[in-house]
Amino acid sequence: MKTVISSLFLLTLLLSCNKESAHVDYKTETVEAAEMAPMISENYSYNVNETEKNKSDIKIIKNGNLRFETQNLQNSFIAIQKAIKSHKAYVQNDDSGKDYESTYRHITIRLPNAYFDSFINEISKGVKHFDKKEISAQDVTEEFVDLEARLKAKRTLENRYLEILKKANKVTEILEIEKELASIREEIEAKEGRLKYLQSKVAMSIISIEMYTENPTGTGTTISYGSKMWNAISSGFNGLSSFFLGILHIWPFILIFVVAFFLIRRKLKNKNK
Secondary structure, eight states: OHHHHHHHHHHHHHHHHHHHHHHHHHHHHHHHHHHHHHHHHHHHHHHIIIIIHHHSOOOEEEEEEEEEEOSOHHHHHHHHHHHHHHTTOEEEEEEEEEOSSOEEEEEEEEEEGGGHHHHHHHHTTTOOOEEEEEEEEEEOHHHHHHHHHHHHHHHHHHHHHHHHHHHOOSHHHHHHHHHHHHHHHHHHHHHHHHHHHHHHHHHEEEEEEEEEESOGGGGTOOOOHHHHHHHHHHHHHHHHHHHHHHHHHTHHHHHHHHHHHHHHHHHHHHHHO
8 A cells, every 4th residue: 555655656746847847948948039139149240240241242322413504405315315225224203394594304213223334424425514423332231231140030039939939838928929029020020121122222223313404495495585574574563462462461460550559649649738
């Protein structure tokens, strides 16, 4: 009898030890996963600076901003259109108009980064002088590679948490792991968005071209001296109309001022008497 009781006691003790051991293993894995994030980030930061940067291609964002005078806007635009077709580019924005001094056309062009320099050289032919010629090249290689490395680290950490989630039994443990996963996935989405933005900027350059002419014949129209006089008269009339309309907006204040003026004037007359 004593032998049977002793055997049951030993069996119960072994089972309880196994459960405790499994629970400790889960807790250990959770702590290891929580501590894993900074370690992975630091390791990949080291790899970015030492190894991966040397292997990756250079990532440069190129932009151009040009402004010049032309004798004929239409001919200049036709030349730019030819350059756009031959360099696989497209017009993102096209704005034209005229002011008192000149007629202008402002074009924003997007084209593959590889054709940037040759496009600038082609449209510069025939331009005697650039009022403004700004060419910028921003090297984003380090940020690009760093983002890729951090994304890889975050995805590794996400997979680790998913493995631990499969072993979790308690509701509190499951909720805690899912909370960590939500935070990791949010960081992954943010870094993926930034990476896509950089990829778009690196792949397609932007060139802004503003050309103008002081000769109205550049657009096929002429402006006579009489038309200029009539425009000046119309502008003056419009200014006068705006002035009277402005007065109508403040008529209550004018009325108060007039009434106050007459009251003060009457008091001064009474004092003098």
